[in-house]
Amino acid sequence: MSRRPLAHIDLSALQHNLARVKQLAANSQVLAVLKANAYGHGLVQVAQALHQADAFAVARIDEALALRTGGIVKPIVLLEGFYEAAELPVLLANNLQTVVHNQLQLEALEQTPLAGQLKVWLKIDTGMHRLGIAPAQTDEYYRRLWQCATVQPGIRLMSHFCCADELAAPQTLQQLALFQQLCADKAEQCSLANSAGIIAWPQSQLDWVRPGLMLHGISPMLGQLGRDHLLLPVMRLSSRVIAMRQVKQGDTVGYGASWQAKADTVIAVIAIGYGDGYPRHAANGTPVWLNGRIVHLAGRVSMDMITVDLGPEPDATIGDEAVLWGPELPIEQVATAAGTVAYELLCNITPRVDYRYTNIK
Known part of the structure; x- marks a missing residue:
C-alpha cells in the first residue's frame, strides 16, 4: 500500500460539469479555461475529457504548446497574449489565438511580417484594472486590428469581472453595462462571463462563456458549495x-x-x-x-x-x-x-x- 497521497480525478464528473455549463448558458459557446495545469487537475487529461467544449483557454504559450503536443486540436486562446514579437510565428504555426491587451502587442502585430493571419481577442478593462486597454481606446485598437494584415477578420471582444462572486457588489452590473456599450456598434462575438457570471449573472452570457473553477465542481460564489449549483467535485x-x-x-x-x-x-x-x-x-x-x-x-x-x-x-x-x-x-x-x-x-x-x-x- 502506497503512502503517497492520491489525487483521484473523476473525468465523468468533469464532463457532467461541462454539461451543466451548457445547460446554464445554452446560447453561448464554451471557452474552457485550463490554466495552471487545469487548476491542478492535469492539463492534457482534462482537455481530452472536455471534448464537448468549443475551445480552450490557457494563460501562457507553454501551456498551449503542451496541449498541442498532447494531441489537442481544438482552438486555444492565450489569455495573457504573447510577450514578444518573436512568439508570433510560433502562434501561427500552432494555430493559437491571442488576446491583445496592450500597445506593445498591437504594434508587434502591425510590424511583424507573418505568413498568415492570427485570430485575435481584444481585451477591454471595464473595471478589473489588471489586463486590458482603457475603454476610451477601444475604437482605435479595434480599427487598427481590422487594418492589420496579420490579423484575421472578425475580432472577438472580451472583458473580465472583478466581483461577480459577490451578489451585492455593484461593479458587476456597471462592468456589464460599459462592455455592452463599447460593443454595441461592433458586429463581433463577445465574451464576459466567467464561472460566477455563468451562475449568477445570466445577462452576461454573451457569445462565449469562460468557465474555469466550476468545471471542476467548485462554486465560484462566496459562501456557496459546488453542489448548490448541481456541480460534482472532480x-x-x-x-x-x-x-x-x-x-x-x-x-x-x-x-x-x-x-x-x-x-x-x-x-x-x-x-x-x-x-x-x-x-x-x-x-x-x-x-x-x-x-x-x-x-x-x-x-x-x-x-x-x-x-x-x-x-x-x-x-x-x-x-x-x-x-x-x-x-x-x-x-x-x-x-x-x-x-x-x-x-x-x-x-x-x-x-x-x-x-x-x-x-x-
Missing part, C-alpha cells in the same frame, strides 16, 4: 493514516506546541503535508474526512504529515484512508477553514502526489 485528494498515538489531557502536538489536548484523546498521523501541497497555514480545526466522519486538524501542518484529533474512541487504524477534500468533504469548506480559496489549494499540489484518472466517456 478531485478527491486522499492519503493514509501512518501512525496513531494516545495523548493525555494537557499534552501538546506538533511544532510550536500550538495545539493542546483538552482531554485524553487519540491522535492520528496522516501522510500528507505542505511538501505535497496541503496548506501549511491550515489552522487547528480544519476538517478531514476519516472513516465516515469529520475529524479535525490538531497541530501545525508539517512538510510530510498532518495530525488529527480522533477523540477517545478513535474508530481508526493504521492504513485507513483519509480524504482531504472531495465528494465526502467539499474543498470550499477546507479552504475557508484554512483561510484561503479553493483555487490555491488546487494549484499548490506538488509532483509528490500521485494522480489517477477514471470514468472517461
Whole structure:
C-alpha cells in the first residue's frame, strides 16, 4: 500500500460539469479555461475529457504548446497574449489565438511580417484594472486590428469581472453595462462571463462563456458549495493514516506546541503535508474526512504529515484512508477553514502526489 497521497480525478464528473455549463448558458459557446495545469487537475487529461467544449483557454504559450503536443486540436486562446514579437510565428504555426491587451502587442502585430493571419481577442478593462486597454481606446485598437494584415477578420471582444462572486457588489452590473456599450456598434462575438457570471449573472452570457473553477465542481460564489449549483467535485485528494498515538489531557502536538489536548484523546498521523501541497497555514480545526466522519486538524501542518484529533474512541487504524477534500468533504469548506480559496489549494499540489484518472466517456 502506497503512502503517497492520491489525487483521484473523476473525468465523468468533469464532463457532467461541462454539461451543466451548457445547460446554464445554452446560447453561448464554451471557452474552457485550463490554466495552471487545469487548476491542478492535469492539463492534457482534462482537455481530452472536455471534448464537448468549443475551445480552450490557457494563460501562457507553454501551456498551449503542451496541449498541442498532447494531441489537442481544438482552438486555444492565450489569455495573457504573447510577450514578444518573436512568439508570433510560433502562434501561427500552432494555430493559437491571442488576446491583445496592450500597445506593445498591437504594434508587434502591425510590424511583424507573418505568413498568415492570427485570430485575435481584444481585451477591454471595464473595471478589473489588471489586463486590458482603457475603454476610451477601444475604437482605435479595434480599427487598427481590422487594418492589420496579420490579423484575421472578425475580432472577438472580451472583458473580465472583478466581483461577480459577490451578489451585492455593484461593479458587476456597471462592468456589464460599459462592455455592452463599447460593443454595441461592433458586429463581433463577445465574451464576459466567467464561472460566477455563468451562475449568477445570466445577462452576461454573451457569445462565449469562460468557465474555469466550476468545471471542476467548485462554486465560484462566496459562501456557496459546488453542489448548490448541481456541480460534482472532480478531485478527491486522499492519503493514509501512518501512525496513531494516545495523548493525555494537557499534552501538546506538533511544532510550536500550538495545539493542546483538552482531554485524553487519540491522535492520528496522516501522510500528507505542505511538501505535497496541503496548506501549511491550515489552522487547528480544519476538517478531514476519516472513516465516515469529520475529524479535525490538531497541530501545525508539517512538510510530510498532518495530525488529527480522533477523540477517545478513535474508530481508526493504521492504513485507513483519509480524504482531504472531495465528494465526502467539499474543498470550499477546507479552504475557508484554512483561510484561503479553493483555487490555491488546487494549484499548490506538488509532483509528490500521485494522480489517477477514471470514468472517461
